Amino acid sequence: LNCIFARKRPLPTPPYISTGQPEISLEAFHSASVRLEGFEGDKQAFLGRRGDLRRPLAVERGRLTGEVGRFCDSVASLHVRLSLSPGEEKTVIFLLGAEKRENVRGLIEKYHRLEEVESAFARTREFWDNLFSGLMVETPEDAFNVLVNYWLKYQAISGHMWARTGYYQCSGAYGFRDQLQSSLIALPLNPEITKRQIILHAGAQFTDGVVYHWWHPGTRLGMRTNISDNMLWLPYILTFYLEETGDYSILDEKVPYVDGPEDTIFNHCLKSIELALSKFSPRGLPLIGSGDWNDGLSAVGLQWRGESVWLGHFLVGVLRRFAHVCRRVGRSDLAQKYEERAEELRKNVNKYGWDGEWYWRASKDDGNLIGSRTCEEGMIYLNAQTWAIINDVAPPERVETIRRSIERHLLKDFGPLLLHPAYTKPDNTIGYITRYAPGIRENGGVYTHAGTWCILAYCKLREAEKAYDIFRRMCPPLRALDADAYQAEPYVLPGNTDGPAAKLYGRGSWTWYSGSAAWMFKVCTEWILGIRPTEEGLLVDPCIPSSWRRFHVRRKFRGAIYEIEVENPEGVNCGVAEVLLDGTPLDRPLLPPIGDGKIHRVRVKMGRTQLTAARP
Known part of the structure; x- marks a missing residue:
């Protein structure tokens, strides 16, 4: 042998x-x-x-x-x-x-x-x-094509969802928020993968709504924490699955709790939301506990008094999106409750969370702020700004101020920093983020996951040139043209890139095991190319560089294949002037679900004279 x-x-x-x-x-x-x-x-x-x-x-x-x-x-x-x-x-x-x-x-x-x-x-x-054939693109940018068509898909599915390991993190565990987010990449490819992930993660929830932060399958090993955002990713990711598939039957799937009987996916989601709504400060902001999306803020709210502005932004979006789900299944009472709570939270975030030129990030148990102009280090945090735009929390008059603050303080050569300035000494009232060397990982580095949300925010603002500029600053095939400086693979996203305070500014690190690949894929296809699933159909809403005169997308959607040819003869960034579906003009840039198993030809012409917008 x-x-x-x-x-x-x-x-x-x-x-x-x-x-x-x-x-x-x-x-x-x-x-x-x-x-x-x-x-x-x-x-x-x-x-x-x-x-x-x-x-x-x-x-x-x-x-x-x-x-x-x-x-x-x-x-x-x-x-x-x-x-x-x-x-x-x-x-x-x-x-x-x-x-x-x-x-x-x-x-x-x-x-x-x-x-x-x-x-x-x-x-x-x-x-x-x-x-991979579920969504393929052809654009003027080869680096964009190779990432979207192959490597982002492979990184998210093979590395982050299935292997759950990489050179920098040999784990094998499921992270509750981590693999749920990565499953977004499967929606246009095979949404059954996303459905299985949603069902799997619902089984990591306790009857009180708390979920495992991470767990090892096949063992009794899992970590129950006081991290405040984990459980919310279940209803959030579920809403994207519903927009892609229209499959509301998933809400009736039954999954047992870790410590209790079976319950429907719908009720699992309600447990998640109700738990979040039960942990608010006296002034109506969500409590951060032992961390939110940023695990490194591990000491900010250990006594359940510290608040999270980012979590406020995120929860506003979760409440609005899930209110629509509730109304669709006949729970108008819940829909109204969640919409009212979302609006109340939006007002409180703007009343208490605005710092003059940006939103502060969090308050500590003792009431002191982080991510505030009053801070010598960690003065401004990226996520507290981008999610205010993504979820329409910031009023119009503040949006331009936020954009200027991002570009002044955070946007650097290789993408937007997670925070600035970097922490130079450990602070046991903030958490382990301050233990990293300055410019490393979350401590003043370009954290790729958050960077993808920054691109999305600029697309929401219709700032196409800046959105694509940020993509190119972070793009591995382009970064690796200076291989000695980048020091990472040219085909997969790094979890982070060292910031200007680090010794090796621009070095890529923590490749493969990063939840950023699915989000970069989603941002590239749904926000830059603008082919975005909605409950009514596929929205066509490009936000591209003016130099792009055409691009092509082949996409599966609810049982049919759409061959979408986009032309940009006027060299605009945004705006759709004409859409032909199999030769028939449409009165708005929305491709209806057909579901006949056939290929349908779509011709899109961008221009300054626009069809009626259908942006969600």
Whole structure:
């Protein structure tokens, strides 16, 4: 079999050692399709005492020791020797797999045959091609195309949703808000994936509405916290699923609580919202607890007195969107309640949360502010500004002031900083965000997840050139043109880019395991290209650079395929002058759901004379 086999022996550990969880037995193998010259199971023997992967001792010597067993740091390395005549080709198949030993022989014998390997590879490519085909684009920007068509999809689905691991975070756990947000990317590809994610996450909720911050599937290991936003992502993501599919039957799906009986998805969502509404300060702002979306604000509200302005912005949007769901299912009483609470919250945020030129981020348990002009460090936070625009919390007269503040304080060479200035010393009244070195991660770096929301906010303002400029500042294929400075892969988003206060300004970090890929995909396709699902149909509302004279989108939507050709003869940023669906003019830029399984041709002409807007 030309194989080296390994088995991890299961051994339950007591609760005071590691996690205390019973370990899952793992059996794995590594084989080659040709006769082995040697093998190695000892990492030190392979690398050498002072060696590394750049110059392994075994490669320099040209031989392996054949050491295996329980007395070394285990690896699996196989050595094959080939002799090639000029122009000759030979194929060697290496297999790496995890399977019980009694099943390994059949797998190895099968996949030592080249035709089986090629067939399996073809099926793998076919799987991804079919999944990705739900939405494909062609624009004048190659970097935009390769990200949207392939890498953002693969990063979000394969890395963040399924593997749940990466070079910088070897986790394996589900994050409640994390994988829910990543499931957004599947909506135009295969919304069943998003539906399964919603149902899975509903099962991580307790009867009081609290949810696990994270949990490991197949174990009893999960973390219940006082983080204040987690549970709200369930109703929020659900509303996007409903807009994409019109499938209101999901609300009747029943899922058990962690500590209780089955309940409908609709009631799970109500539990989430009611829990958030129960935790308000005397002046009507939501309490932050041990953090909101920004986990690093881990000490701001430990006594349940600190407030979150960002959470106020977010909750306004959740309430408005879910009020519509309630009205659709005949719960007008709830719809009215949530709309009234949203408006009351909007007023309170504007009354108490405005700092003169921007919204402050949060108040601490002692009443002092962060993200305020009164702060020497952490004076302004990005999310407290962008979400005021995204969810229409800021009144019109404040929007321009917010935009100027973002561009003056936060927008830098490689995108918008999460906050400014960076913290230079730990502060145990704020949280672990202050422990990071200045300019690193959330502490004054470009946090990609929040950066995508900044692009969305500029699209909402119809600032197309600035929105696309921010995209290009953050775009990995473009950033990697200076590979020495960027130091990250050119095809997946980094979780963050080091800010100007860091030693290596512009360095990308925390790649693969980032929830930003799904949001960047959503922003690029729904807000820049402007092909956006609504309950009534697909809205066509581009917000593009004026230099783009055309782009093409192929998109699945509710059982049909739309081939959308957008022309921009006048070189405008926004505005649709004409829409033809299969040759028939439409009176507004909204493509109705047809659901006949066929391909429909759409011709869109942008221009200064516009059809009636249908923007949600």
